[in-house]
Amino acid sequence: xxLAEHACTRESAVAARIDVAPCNACPVRxxxxxxxxxxxxxxxxxxxxxxxxxxxxxxxxAEGDGADTxxxxxxxxxxxxxxxxxxxxxxxxxxxxGDFLGLSINDxxxxxxxxxxxxxxxxxxxxxxxxxxxxxxxxxxxxFAMASSELAAAQDQMLLLGRKNAxxxxxxxxxxxxxxxxxxxxxxxxxxxxxxxxxxxxYLGLTTETVSRTFTQLKTSRAISLLEGGKVRLNDMETLQExxxxx
Amino acid sequence: xxLAEHACTRESAVAARIDVAPCNACPVRxxxxxxxxxxxxxxxxxxxxxxxxxxxxxxxxAEGDGADTxxxxxxxxxxxxxxxxxxxxxxxxxxxxGDFLGLSINDxxxxxxxxxxxxxxxxxxxxxxxxxxxxxxxxxxxxFAMASSELAAAQDQMLLLGRKNAxxxxxxxxxxxxxxxxxxxxxxxxxxxxxxxxxxxxYLGLTTETVSRTFTQLKTSRAISLLEGGKVRLNDMETLQExxxxx
DNA sequence: AACGCGCCTTGATCCAGATCAAAGCGCGAC
DNA sequence: GTCGCGCTTTGATCTGGATCAAGGCGCGTT
Numbered sequence: 001x002x003l004a005e006h007a008c009t010r011e012s013a014v015a016a017r018i019d020v021a022p023c024n025a026c027p028v029r030x031x032x033x034x035x036x037x038x039x040x041x042x043x044x045x046x047x048x049x050x051x052x053x054x055x056x057x058x059x060x061x062a063e064g065d066g067a068d069t070x071x072x073x074x075x076x077x078x079x080x081x082x083x084x085x086x087x088x089x090x091x092x093x094x095x096x097x098g099d100f101l102g103l104s105i106n107d108x109x110x111x112x113x114x115x116x117x118x119x120x121x122x123x124x125x126x127x128x129x130x131x132x133x134x135x136x137x138x139x140x141x142x143x144f145a146m147a148s149s150e151l152a153a154a155q156d157q158m159l160l161l162g163r164k165n166a167x168x169x170x171x172x173x174x175x176x177x178x179x180x181x182x183x184x185x186x187x188x189x190x191x192x193x194x195x196x197x198x199x200x201x202x203y204l205g206l207t208t209e210t211v212s213r214t215f216t217q218l219k220t221s222r223a224i225s226l227l228e229g230g231k232v233r234l235n236d237m238e239t240l241q242e243x244x245x246x247x
Numbered sequence: 248x249x250l251a252e253h254a255c256t257r258e259s260a261v262a263a264r265i266d267v268a269p270c271n272a273c274p275v276r277x278x279x280x281x282x283x284x285x286x287x288x289x290x291x292x293x294x295x296x297x298x299x300x301x302x303x304x305x306x307x308x309a310e311g312d313g314a315d316t317x318x319x320x321x322x323x324x325x326x327x328x329x330x331x332x333x334x335x336x337x338x339x340x341x342x343x344x345g346d347f348l349g350l351s352i353n354d355x356x357x358x359x360x361x362x363x364x365x366x367x368x369x370x371x372x373x374x375x376x377x378x379x380x381x382x383x384x385x386x387x388x389x390x391f392a393m394a395s396s397e398l399a400a401a402q403d404q405m406l407l408l409g410r411k412n413a414x415x416x417x418x419x420x421x422x423x424x425x426x427x428x429x430x431x432x433x434x435x436x437x438x439x440x441x442x443x444x445x446x447x448x449x450y451l452g453l454t455t456e457t458v459s460r461t462f463t464q465l466k467t468s469r470a471i472s473l474l475e476g477g478k479v480r481l482n483d484m485e486t487l488q489e490x491x492x493x494x
Numbered sequence: 495a496a497c498g499c500g501c502c503t504t505g506a507t508c509c510a511g512a513t514c515a516a517a518g519c520g521c522g523a524c
Numbered sequence: 525g526t527c528g529c530g531c532t533t534t535g536a537t538c539t540g541g542a543t544c545a546a547g548g549c550g551c552g553t554t
Contacts, residue, residue, distance in 0.1 A: 084493035092406075103398075105392045105396060134384075143391055144390055148351060149352060154402065154404075161408035163335040164335075205408065205409030208501090209543080213541090215503095247333070413511070444532065445532095459532060459534080460534080
């Protein structure tokens with residue numbers, strides 16, 4: 001369990017705030033931007049933020065664990081998943097820097113969280129956040145807005161899982177990654193795809209074999225190119241979009 | 248468009264509050280329970296609440312419509328769904344009395360809403376609610392809690408759609424309906440199933456034929472009985488639960 | 495270099511659930 | 525009553541993606 005911790009300085013929190021646009025889904029950082037009482041609030045935030053580094057494949061917490069801690073991804077990619085007793089797995093989401101982890105009203109986590117790549121997270125106790133929320137209602141708003149947009153994404157995913165075929169799923173997945181990278185200011189076209197075939201399969205409700213075959217098909221039809229280092233070039237956005245929308 | 252409207256009296260709002268427990272997911276009513284300023288708040292609420300009655304099969308709004316109104320189901324069952332251009336449909340949720348509709352941060356609805364049975368809803372303009380939220384932070388909390396629990400339900404549904412087989416899906420569905428009925432104080436065992444086979448199919452990512460066959464199988468194996476008036480008796484909770492959990 | 499170990503790809507076969515097709519079965523209109 | 529229409533059930537067949545089974549390929553270790 002390689003898990004290094006050290007207290008965030010106030011400076012690092014400020015710096016973190018600078019490299020993220022106010023509307024990205026990073027609660028702590030963007031909430032400080034929102035608040036009217038920035039300086040005061042930021043000071044309190046800096047006091048409770050703790051940075052956590054994990055290797056690839058590290059389980060941060062498991063479904064059912066006591067949900068006393070909140071996390072905010074600052075680097076790397078995380079995956080959230082649920083398991084059935086016989087081992088079937090559904091990944092419910094991939095988290096990129098700025099995403100939030102552990103937004104639960106219950107006292108246990110509803111899913112497990114594991115790093116896909118080496119990752120850094122900002123962690124803080126839930127109690128402390130709740131205290132902050134009392135004092136800064138705009139944080140509440142922000143938190144609600146985040147939950148709402150996650151809900152909208154979940155509904156899109158239900159449509160995908162319930163009604164799209166393999167090709168449509170892969171196309172939707174690649175476009176989603178591209179869209180998210182773009183909104184965070186990363187390269188949107190050769191998309192970075194850091195997760196394994198098996199992770200993609202468990203996210204899209206398919207098997208690794210089907211994911212692999214479908215990538216091959218898309219490559220053969222020139223819609224995408226598979227590049228070095230887990231990058232995928234989207235050659236024909238037109239076609240991919242049509243596929244994703246199920247036209 | 249059979250759409251009758253009349254202003255709610257303050258009395259009806261109070262009455263509504265009485266037949267719902269504080270922790271049911273009915274935002275307006277339970278928020279009034281939560282707030283320290285009940286009398287004042289309730290007065291303001293009563294001013295803006297408007298009751299809406301619709302027939303079965305009525306489309307309340309469609310995906311993409313301007314999302315300027317919020318609804319709160321007070322009687323009947325609603326369904327929310329998304330469509331693909333070729334007509335494939337995914338129902339993302341069924342709403343029972345007390346459920347909330349239109350929780351969107353965007354300015355357009357992310358899904359369509361249609362009544363399954365004749366239904367009554369309390370409607371109010373989003374702007375007015377936002378004003379209330381400014382003044383009553385506990386409403387914010389309540390709203391956030393609702394969005395969180397919807398999110399948790401959405402994640403369960405992803406597991407179902409991505410990884411469960413037909414029998415497991417139907418068992419999960421019936422148990423979910425039973426659980427929800429119970430928490431609202433309705434009969435939990437002969438479960439009321441007001442929706443058509445085709446609605447169930449579009450909720451579970453199956454076809455009507457498969458839904459029908461699976462009901463027959465469960466009936467044949469004595470796990471359930473199909474009763475009059477769209478009721479289903481769950482005979483063998485043990486087996487159903489095992490199926491639903493995928494053991 | 496040779497080996498082992500995870501992935502990933504590719505091929506062959508299988509099967510759960512889709513699709514196609516045809517009755518039942520209410521139930522309201524006339 | 526009986527006609528028609530929508531919903532449901534049941535049967536026969538088909539198929540997209542799962543499963544089973546080999547290799548291939550990159551990479552770190554000895």
